[in-house]
Amino acid sequence: HLHPGDHVGLVGRNGSGKTTLLRAMVGELGADGGRIVVRSGARVGWLPQQAVSGSTRTVWEEARSGMTRLLALKAELDAAEARAGDPGGPERLERATDAFRLAGGYAADEKVGEVLHGLGFLPETWHRTCDTFSGGWQMRIALARLLLSDPDVALFDEPTNHLDLEARTWLANHLAAAPYAFVVVSHDRWLLDRCVSRVAEVRNRKVHEYTGNFASFLAQRELRDEQAATAYGRQQSEIARLERFVERFGAKATKAAQARSRQKALDKMERVDAPEKQRKAARLKLPEAPPGALQAVQLVNATVGWSEDAPVLSGVDLSLDRGMRLVLLGPNGCGKSTILRALAGDSVLLAGRRRLGDRVRIGVFHQDLAQELPPDPSPLDLLAQENPLVPPERVRSVLGALGLPGDMALRPIGVLSGGEKARVALASLVLRPCNVLMLDEPTNHLDAETVDVLVEALQDYEGAVLLVTHDRFVVERVATHVGRIADGKLTLREGVRPEDFERPKAEKVGVTEVSAEAVDHQERKRRQREAERARRRLQQVQDEIPKAEAKLAELDDALIAAATDHAKVTELARQREQVQSAVDGLYAEWEALEEAVG
Structure with missing residues (x-):
């Protein structure tokens, strides 16, 4: 059931049927059983994984075309203005003006600009x-059109697939404040x-439903599975006990009545379903990083790109050292992959030098590798051929950990999906001992x-890591250093900060091109709204911190009281870790908000 204002995340392993369910909800697929009921008159917006249109309209026009209700009100207003001199015309004009104003018509262009800017479109585009x-x-354009359509229900299938980190952060915040109901399929945990x-x-x-966000879901699912397994085990024990009694005493006259009573109890018993088998993600251990130079690979005053006339980045000084996990951040097209390929030695520098340390062995993964795999062998056979000294059990374990368990590892690579091929390529890398x-x-x-x-696996790895990703969850947990690329330059520093996930201020511009005055006015209004939202959120965070710390203290007391109960201590420790993480997050958000509001 989806009610007005519900914000639902639809999750599950790849191939579990999430997209199929969305397509059924939107009417693209029929239901084999039961009914799909949509409220009469409800406006349902739908963003499939592939929404490329090839429209010949401009980006602005295409995005604005989603505002169908507002455009209809504007047409009514134009008609009323044209007939303002007719009998009853002034009244019709007043009603049309009020309807257009209340629907946000006079702020429509500003809203279009904000959405386009949030999704990474520069005004000149x-x-x-x-x-x-x-x-x-074009997927971003389709997403902008849907976000501007003011739906009653929106269905999103992997909306972050083509978004950079800044656009993902903006989208998550935008959806969090959405007044309409939505269902979003995503593997982006932070979103x-x-x-x-x-x-x-x-x-x-x-389909199993849980209240709360993704972190809450994980805890609830674990508890639910434990309870289901316990209930099933108890009932199976009781069934076995009753069946033994019936079998043993059913033929004895002195016990026949009791045996019949127990048989009736068995017949009437409402059976608990066997616990659903949830494939546990295997632990992935990377090969130990072989000894090698501390400064694994360096770029010295390097210029990278495809042409000396138009370099992507220049003056790059970068040292990737053992134990360092460097994440490159920046908008799509800024040069992150170009830097990675230059460090890997896969592209020629336009200027400067690349230094490779002694005994350094580099392993590289990029999406193109999936297309280079031979089609005939199975993943298991291919990886066994590439790694003859690795036991088959280890190969199977790695494939299973990366989502290719059982029979999937035995299919020809040529019949696998693009995503499954990418997992094979990643497994190939994981099996090779590298120190970078x-x-x-x-x-x-x-x-x-x-x-x-x-x-x-990356957290436990002792070699050097260079990572390009738009997944905030991964960045926050893996990075020891961040390299921010902006304006053709690379800036390196230690640690991760909240501002790493926001679009740099230098990129923030006005939202329309009507006039410089209009841009300035709209930008001031936007900043005022952002400041007001930040002030409200700051107050919420300040209210939440004492409550979270009180819960932490409560769990500490409970841990002391349960010192001799190992199972209870384990569960309480898990809860405490979650609450501590929430407290840390609140304090980090508090600092960022205080800086934002001045």
């Missing part, structure tokens, strides 16, 4: 036609934690559980 953009950017209040999990052809890993968007086709597995 707003008047380009849609068909001049790549497929990924799900930020913007949903319910989670529906598709598992074993059933360079990963370009390794989580693109991984579900949330598999992302967790990869994150833990």
